[in-house]
Amino acid sequence: MSIDSMTPDLVKKHFKVIGNRVRRPDGVDKVTGRARYGADYNLPGQLVALVLRSPHAHALIEKIDTSKAEKLAGVKAVITSKDLPDHTQGDRGLLDILENCMARKKALYDGHAVAAVAAIDAATARKALKLINVTYKILPHVTDVDEALKHGAPVIHDHVYTEGLSEKPTRPSNHCKYAEYGHGDVEAGFRDADVVISRSFKTEQTHQGYIEPHSVTASVSPDGTAEMFVCTQGHFVYRNQCAALLGLDANKLRVTASEIGGGFGGKTHIWAEPLALALSRKANRPVKLTMTRDEVFRATGPTSSTSVDVKIGAKKDGTITAAFAELRYHGGCFPGNWAELGAMTSFACYDLKNVKSVAKDAIVNRPKTAAYRAPSAPMAAFAVESVVDEVAKAIGMDPLDFRIKNAAKEGTKSSYGPVYGPIGIGPTLQAAKNHPHMKAPLGKNMGRGVACGFWFNFGGQTCVDVNIAADGTVTVAQGTIDVGGSRASIAMAVAEELGISYENVRSIVADTSSLGHNDMTDGSRGTFSSSMAAIFASRNAVKVLRERAAKMWEISIGEVEWKDGAAHAVGAHHGNRSPLSLKEIAAQAGTTGGPVAGHAEITADGAGVSFGTHIADVEVDLETGRSTVKRYTVIQDAGKALHPSYVEGQYQGGAAQGIGWALNEEYVYGKDGRLQNAGFLDYRIPVCSDLPMIDTQILEIANPHHPYGVRGVGETPIVPPLATLGIAVTNATGVRQTHIPMSPPRVLLSLMSKMK
Amino acid sequence: MGVLVQTTVNSDPVEFTCSEDESLLDVLRNRMGLTGAKEGCGTGDCGACSVILDGRLVCSCLVLGAEMNGKRVETIEGMAEGAKLHPLQQHFIDGAALQCGVCTPGFLMAAKALLARNPNPSEEEIRFGLAGNLCRCTGYDKIVRAVQSAAKEMRG
Numbered sequence: 001m002s003i004d005s006m007t008p009d010l011v012k013k014h015f016k017v018i019g020n021r022v023r024r025p026d027g028v029d030k031v032t033g034r035a036r037y038g039a040d041y042n043l044p045g046q047l048v049a050l051v052l053r054s055p056h057a058h059a060l061i062e063k064i065d066t067s068k069a070e071k072l073a074g075v076k077a078v079i080t081s082k083d084l085p086d087h088t089q090g091d092r093g094l095l096d097i098l099e100n101c102m103a104r105k106k107a108l109y110d111g112h113a114v115a116a117v118a119a120i121d122a123a124t125a126r127k128a129l130k131l132i133n134v135t136y137k138i139l140p141h142v143t144d145v146d147e148a149l150k151h152g153a154p155v156i157h158d159h160v161y162t163e164g165l166s167e168k169p170t171r172p173s174n175h176c177k178y179a180e181y182g183h184g185d186v187e188a189g190f191r192d193a194d195v196v197i198s199r200s201f202k203t204e205q206t207h208q209g210y211i212e213p214h215s216v217t218a219s220v221s222p223d224g225t226a227e228m229f230v231c232t233q234g235h236f237v238y239r240n241q242c243a244a245l246l247g248l249d250a251n252k253l254r255v256t257a258s259e260i261g262g263g264f265g266g267k268t269h270i271w272a273e274p275l276a277l278a279l280s281r282k283a284n285r286p287v288k289l290t291m292t293r294d295e296v297f298r299a300t301g302p303t304s305s306t307s308v309d310v311k312i313g314a315k316k317d318g319t320i321t322a323a324f325a326e327l328r329y330h331g332g333c334f335p336g337n338w339a340e341l342g343a344m345t346s347f348a349c350y351d352l353k354n355v356k357s358v359a360k361d362a363i364v365n366r367p368k369t370a371a372y373r374a375p376s377a378p379m380a381a382f383a384v385e386s387v388v389d390e391v392a393k394a395i396g397m398d399p400l401d402f403r404i405k406n407a408a409k410e411g412t413k414s415s416y417g418p419v420y421g422p423i424g425i426g427p428t429l430q431a432a433k434n435h436p437h438m439k440a441p442l443g444k445n446m447g448r449g450v451a452c453g454f455w456f457n458f459g460g461q462t463c464v465d466v467n468i469a470a471d472g473t474v475t476v477a478q479g480t481i482d483v484g485g486s487r488a489s490i491a492m493a494v495a496e497e498l499g500i501s502y503e504n505v506r507s508i509v510a511d512t513s514s515l516g517h518n519d520m521t522d523g524s525r526g527t528f529s530s531s532m533a534a535i536f537a538s539r540n541a542v543k544v545l546r547e548r549a550a551k552m553w554e555i556s557i558g559e560v561e562w563k564d565g566a567a568h569a570v571g572a573h574h575g576n577r578s579p580l581s582l583k584e585i586a587a588q589a590g591t592t593g594g595p596v597a598g599h600a601e602i603t604a605d606g607a608g609v610s611f612g613t614h615i616a617d618v619e620v621d622l623e624t625g626r627s628t629v630k631r632y633t634v635i636q637d638a639g640k641a642l643h644p645s646y647v648e649g650q651y652q653g654g655a656a657q658g659i660g661w662a663l664n665e666e667y668v669y670g671k672d673g674r675l676q677n678a679g680f681l682d683y684r685i686p687v688c689s690d691l692p693m694i695d696t697q698i699l700e701i702a703n704p705h706h707p708y709g710v711r712g713v714g715e716t717p718i719v720p721p722l723a724t725l726g727i728a729v730t731n732a733t734g735v736r737q738t739h740i741p742m743s744p745p746r747v748l749l750s751l752m753s754k755m756k
Numbered sequence: 757m758g759v760l761v762q763t764t765v766n767s768d769p770v771e772f773t774c775s776e777d778e779s780l781l782d783v784l785r786n787r788m789g790l791t792g793a794k795e796g797c798g799t800g801d802c803g804a805c806s807v808i809l810d811g812r813l814v815c816s817c818l819v820l821g822a823e824m825n826g827k828r829v830e831t832i833e834g835m836a837e838g839a840k841l842h843p844l845q846q847h848f849i850d851g852a853a854l855q856c857g858v859c860t861p862g863f864l865m866a867a868k869a870l871l872a873r874n875p876n877p878s879e880e881e882i883r884f885g886l887a888g889n890l891c892r893c894t895g896y897d898k899i900v901r902a903v904q905s906a907a908k909e910m911r912g
Contacts, residue, residue: 027849030857031841033792033832037858040791123775209892211796211804212858261794261858262892293797484855484893645852649894653855656895680801680890688896689883 011702011709017496018708021645024488025507026259038215038231038258043286046217047076047118049279050125051272051289052132053299054107054114057365057673058141058154061107061134064115068131074124077283078132080115084278087247092159096334098245100368101274107136108156108333109365110674111298113272118279118287141365141673145330146307148174148362156363160335174363176335181343181416182356189322189354193313195394201383203722203740204666205305208372209657209685212261213296218276219286226277227254233267233481234520239512245274246281253277256511257481264657265371266301268522297678302667303372304329304338308383310346318397318405322354323347323415327380329361332368336361341376345719346384347415348454349425349611351408355415365673371522373654374455374715378661378722382740385451385723390736399727400438400450404429424637424701425452425611431697432613437633445620446630447732452613453719457712458523459604463516464533466494466541468596472583474498476534477510479518480526484653484714485646492642493531493708497538499565500582516601524712529604531642535707541598548592549580606705607712612636614655614720618728625748627663627729633695639703639711651717652694658721660686666741763824765790766834774821780814781805783821784831792832792861796890803889806862807831813869815888832861835868843906844868853902855893862889867903875911879904 029035066078081104088094098104103112115132119125140154147153155172162169164178190196216230226248232238235257243250260267272289280287291300311324325346329339343357392402407426413419432438432450442448465477476494480486487507495502519525546560549567553560553574561568566579589596617631634651641647664684668676677683702709726737735750758773765788774783784790784807793816796804800815807816808830835842844867847853854860863886870877870885877885882903883896891899 021852023849024852026857027854028841028845030854030860031832031845031848031864032836033790033861035857036791037794039785039795210856210858211802211890211892212794212856213796259858260856261796262856264892290795293799293802485852645898646855649852649855649898652895652897653893654895657892679799680797681799685890685892686896687887687890688900689880689887691883691896693879693900694895694897 011704012707015496017492017502018642019644021643022488022492022502024485025491026487035259037212037261039290041217041229041258042288043217043219046286046288047120047283048122048125049116049118049276049287049289050129051113051275051295052115052129053295054103054112055110055674056107056136056138057110057143058139058156059107059136060139061103061105061114062137063135065133066115069117069128072124072128072131074120075117075128076120076285077118077279078115078128079275079278079282083282084245084274087245094244097241097270098274100334101271109367111295111367113275113299116275116279118283142174143364143366143669143673145305145328145362145364148330148364149328149360156333156365160363175360176331176363177337177340177361179340179343179359180356183413184354186322186324186354186356190313192321194316195391196311196313197387197391197394198309198311199387199738201308201386201738203306203379203382205302205366206372206661206665207297207301207683208264208266210262210264210266213291213293214271214300215290216273216276217286217288218273218280220277220281222284225252228273228277229256229258230273231258231260231267233260233263233483233522235481236479236512236517237520238270238273241270242273242277246277254511254513257509260481260483263483264373265375265522268520269370271300293680294678297683298675299367301370301372302367303375304331304369306342306379308379310383310387312387312391314391314395316395318395318402320350320352320406323352324356325380325384326358326360329376330364330366330369331361332366333363334368335363336369338369338376342380344416345377345454346380349408349452350406351412352415357415373657373718377453377455377719378658381451381453381719382722382726386726386736389727400429400433403452404433420609421704422701423609423611424699427699427701428452428611428613428635428637431635431699432615435615435633435635437615437631440631442617443619445622445732447618447728447730449616449618449724449726449728449731450613451720451723451727452611453716455524455610455716455719457528457607457610458525459529459607460519460523460525461517462529462533462604463518463601464530464537465515466534466537466598468541468586470586470589472586474500474505476505476507477515478507478530478534479510479515480530481521482509483521483526484649485643486527486530489527489642489646490530490534493534494538497535498542498582499563524610524714525604525607527642528607528706528710528712531708531710532604532706533600533602536600536602537598540600541596544596544598545582545585548585548589548596551592552580552588553577608639608703608705610637610711610713610716612716612720614724616724616728618725618732620729620732620747622751625744625751627742627747629659629692631692633697634717635697635699636713636716637699637701637711638713639706640700640709641698642708642710644698647698647713648696650714651696654717655694655721656686656691658718659691659725662722662725662740662742664741664743759822761822761824763827763829765829766831776822778821779817780819780821780824781816784816790831790833794858794861803862803866804859806865806889808865808869813866832864835864843909844903847902847906851898851902851905853894853898859889859891863891863899871907871910875907877907
């Protein structure tokens with residue numbers, strides 16, 4: 001790959017296509033019902049698969065008798081963990097993934113798969129599930145993160161010893177990982193403070209809540225090849241993991257990603273795909289496996305529930321002298337590093353001399369935690385921003401001014417290690433201060449909250465092909481899943497580089513057999529990394545186009561420039577030639593060297609960190625405890641907004657998810673360790689009438705490591721809402737809110753404790 | 757055994773046999789290949805399977821196929837007139853009122869039913885009119901605006 005111009009000072013600033021609000025290429029399909037999502041794929045002769053799940057939170061599987069189910073007419077395959085032998089060769093992380101897809105010796109949570117069937121229709125499959133007899137020995141369970149970390153808690157895995165301590169513990173425990181971040185001397189910092197405030201916070205577990213349940217259609221041929229149509233955020237990663245777990249060569253498994261009906265991190269993990277493949281292999285027929293909403297809640301997603309302690313000290317002049325946090329998160333029933341991510345993000349907004357964050361990751365009898373949009377950051381921000389607000393008030397300073405005074409800036413050593421380049425925290429805070437929202441009057445029982453948030457953003461492996469057809473139209477093949485409009489943005493970048501109109505570029509998501517590896521769409525990397533690769537691929541195509549024009553003109557390539565979608569001969573000898581358009585060059589491709597294309601394979605380093613500041617007005621009904629968001633504003637740095645409507649959409653959607661999390665959503669577990677609200681009726685995500693319009697302000701502080709200055713934008717918007725609304729409800733009620741969600745009963749309880 | 761049903765789907769006469777416990781959603785998706793209606797929950801909580809039945813908005817997962825005899829069903833596949841999009845469809849695209857798009861067919865059905873009842877709804881009326889449909893991507897802002905602008909165009 002050749003990159004002609006890619007140094008920080010060459011970030012492009014003037015655009016013809018970028019920044020416009022073009023129509024998305026998948027728009028018509030999606031408004032007419034033509035778009036195919038996971039469950040919309042069907043293969044000839046396909047069977048219907050269903051999964052039997054554990055009703056127990058923690059149980060030994062003593063015996064599974066599938067004989068009756070196998071004998072039922074119309075049943076073509078029944079599988080248990082015996083049909084998924086361990087091919088992981090000592091890779092414990094991969095074995096955890098396999099064990100999560102299908103329980104092996106123990107059921108680790110309510111909803112854990114224990115067997116699966118494939119039958120000629122759903123009714124037969126349902127009957128077959130009832131004929132499978134599982135003998136369980138129920139074990140003591142633990143679902144609360146703090147309880148799980150206590151001595152004497154039921155130990156879920158006897159092979160897990162705390163990682164990250166100076167000495168390996170002598171006994172296994174549910175405390176799977178310990179980590180510390182920070183710098184300076186926090187104890188000295190607290191001694192220097194005029195005010196020190198400590199508080200403890202809790203947040204409950206939430207689900208990503210994508211509207212499309214997981215669905216996979218898989219077909220394994222007796223010749224050892226296989227194909228899979230699936231809704232996923234990363235079909236290459238699904239391909240690699242499924243192939244490894246099934247003992248297939250990766251190239252034998254061709255994965256086509258369907259349109260994805262929401263993911264938010266929840267479709268970065270495989271769940272049922274290996275089961276569908278194993279059933280297909282055993283039945284020798286294509287198999288379709290679609291989860292019910294109950295299964296989605298019980299067995300996929302969710303995020304961690306958390307328990308966080310924060311302590312911040314400041315001088316009366318508003319300088320933070322020390323900041324400390326201990327964060328306890330769980331990864332569900334398998335080890336994770338969710339608390340560690342929380343610790344890394346906790347104080348990232350601030351320029352601190354003395355800072356320390358301690359992470360304690362735990363294992364509980366809940367489904368395996370999955371990434372959820374800026375995973376772990378919203379809970380840390382809730383705790384930290386709440387104490388920031390309280391400290392500011394204690395020293396008599398406006399909390400927004402307090403944040404501005406302590407905000408991180410270019411050159412700040414971040415609390416998690418790296419030194420920041422140009423960043424947007426200060427500008428978003430300043431924009432909040434200047435925003436008309438901050439001056440609007442508040443009504444009775446209303447409170448206003450302001451909070452900020454951070455997310456790292458990722459880059460990763462990315463591969464793009466740009467192919468120019470003989471008629472001069474262009475197809476760009478990307479390998480990152482389009483979760484929210486990235487096909488439009490990628491096509492815009494290609495049109496910008498080639499100097500042609502957006503309408504002449506078609507963008508598609510290629511399958512795993514048609515393009516090199518791409519990491520999944522996570523870490524806000526989809527548009528960032530694929531636009532970067534598309535720009536480089538287009539520049540490589542331009543080089544080919546210049547070569548072809550030079551050949552047609554019989555001059556040297558150095559005498560050909562590319563401008564406005566055409567080759568221009570330059571210099572004293574050739575300057576009078578008429579330009580050759582892309583279309584004209586493409587038409588002659590067959591006689592000048594063959595098809596014209598450009599490719600790029602990159603590891604997209606340099607994803608710019610992202611910051612946002614949110615403002616919310618909340619009205620609290622003091623009789624019922626119900627909180628209503630009356631006004632909401634999101635201000636965030638996008639680096640460069642390729643398609644402003646889709647950037648706004650990310651801001652609004654992230655804020656709405658955060659509002660749901662802050663005010664209502666939570667997993668409710670009974671004493672029996674079973675999930676009590678596995679459905680959209682009892683796990684209520686915000687509906688249209690719950691929300692106001694969500695105002696957005698896009699700031700553009702260019703990321704020097706992207707040719708157009710782009711930063712990922714998708715995840716940061718969910719980071720500030722928990723804190724923003726926590727502070728708003730605190731201001732409305734006069735009671736510091738420390739437990740998310742602030743559901744009506746919980747807010748009422750806090751009001752009653754105030755009256756006492 | 758099955759139930760023989762004669763009905764009208766998107767103005768076409770249709771005859772099918774379905775089992776007694778089969779939902780209208782399953783009939784549409786599995787027997788007719790009309791996969792625009794989606795199953796998001798199967799319990800009437802998400803609205804992704806919304807269709808219009810004799811002029812009334814319903815969750816097709818909560819209606820039995822066997823009940824369709826002599827009824828008139830409108831689905832997302834019948835919303836555009838040939839290649840010409842319905843104003844709601846056009847404004848959803850133009851206003852970026854969809855991201856993943858899986859809820860979009862249901863929203864369009866709900867919005868169509870709403871505007872048939874009330875051609876000039878207030879923001880609040882739109883929000884309550886669409887409250888039976890879940891969207892997890894957009895925060896509803898651009899959906900409400902798209903319905904407002906489509907309604908304006910439709911009023912002329």
